[in-house]
Amino acid sequence: MNNEEYFEAKPKDNLKIANENLKSRLLVGTGKFANNQVMNKAIASSESQVVTMALRRIDFDSEQENVLNFIPKGCILLPNTSGARTADEAVRIAKIARAAGCGNWIKIEVIKDNKYLLPDNYETIKATEILAKDGFVVLPYMSPDLMVAKQLVEVGAAAVMPLGAPIGSNQGLQTKEMIRILINEISLPIIVDAGIGKPSQAAEAMELGAAAVLVNTAIATAKNPVLMAEAFRDAVKAGRTAYLAGPGATKDYADASSPLTGFLNNQSE
């Protein structure tokens, strides 16, 4: 079987969010790039199909500065509520985004803490409930907590987006054990959002069983964002493939290929 035949034979492994079947499990952000042209190339190179951007930063009046004009065609827009400090503000931003033609996907970010940018889970649940009832596809960004994730499922979230580490920190999966619990216990896709700084960390999240990862700072602030986007694309694919392949169990002791007690079997022969 050659490569092509193998991939054709491999069952489709799409990520389903709401009614969308996504081939790519890498979501990307649009902030912090040195210019919109580089951002455009990086998104293209990432092969991501879902692109998030802060509604507050979109300048609808300016052709040149409007970030929407630089998002590759065919991508699903995921406006986020960055800047919202309460559920009410997040809801207002979501509705403006929809009215402005950004579709009905929304990433909830309710952040009151400007020092560490940690989300307010309580307000996030409230906003998710209101917007889900209003027909939005709601992807809430949250501090990993099982009870909160369960509530988000109950109130109608389309996926749950726990942070791996504080936004922009590039510290990787600092919350790994909590994310592992969410992956095991929550039926919705778990998308690791924030903190991933290197492709290897994205691969780690995917090997763990995350449905997808969202990356912005690590790509936008790399020396070569376009190349870094490509690296993340490959890492996410590799991590996912490894997860599907089912890695062998980790053990605290060596499993010798010539077992110490092998002579017992030999004796019985």
Place this chain on the structure above:
Amino acid sequence: MDFYRMSQQYDELNIERYLNSIDDQDVINAINKQHLNELDYLALLSPSADKYLEQMAKRARELTIQHFGRTIGLYTPLYLADYCVNQCAYCSFNSQQQFKRNKLTLQDLEKEAGAISKTGLKHILVLTGESRSKTPVSYIKECIVLLKKYFSSISIEIYPLDVEEYKELVDVGVDGLTIYQEVYNEEIYRQVHLKGPKKDYHYRLNAAERGCVAGMRSVNIGTLLGLGDFYSEAFYTGLHANYLQTKYIDVEVGVSLPRLRPFKGAFQPRTTVSDQQLVQMMLALRLYLPRVGINISTRETAKLRDAILPLGVTKMSAGVSTKVGGHSGNEEASNQFDISDERSVEEMMEMIYQNNYQPVLKDWHLFR
């Protein structure tokens, strides 16, 4: 506990003696720490840190890109009026200065807003002299309502207000407050503020905090570099920013680093803050408070602003006029001070792009 009482715990600290006790290892340790305390910050401000500016700059650049990306926010000041009842020794709007004072009518303001809006800027800083009778809060509110049609974010730099008054302005669409203490040293503050309500050191000092309480999304503070001892003023500015950032976690705290500029009058700065000191303060601030906004205005030369762009700055003013009606061609009004960098918004954007950064004209929108 307000900032004044918090800062009193440092009254016992002899800053000059402490600075002299800082050695190279203290500086190196501070540069390499993840979370710096106040004394680490002071170590980075010290003369011993002079020879470590390059290492500080590298760290500052990394931290700034990590937290803010390769972006520089742009805004411009809009002067509503130059009437003032204070006698600040260092300011052209000093009530003793004889010149024809101006105040924008709403019609004038519309012209001014239209002219700025054409440049693409969405963020403005509205300024007045300190005259409650000529520019009462009610007048400022009317102006803000008009300006909201043109801009997505409006900050104010006006006389200090009570919490309720700040709230009134927040309610009509103001989202940012800039208020400089001018000088943290109380004795010097008394000496340079000769007459007028601005003499009240404590009312001014607590204004930033009142803005936070009133719901301002961003609060920007600063000391006017040159009025007091550089080290001490830089130290207390950092302490103040940290105090606000820690107590009001939902507020974006920013720091400006204005140096005294030529103006109408004969006041001579007590000290001259060199380019190196300005840069050192900016780098030390970035390492101490990685998420604080840092603003460098057109008081500085184009050459210096270009050079420090990658070192920690997050905001710059552009297309600046410091006179009432200056954006829509009023040539008769007086400047509050002379600016150094006279580049247009377009020229600033070009420079920022040339440096591989992105000028951000719209970073915030108050959705109501």
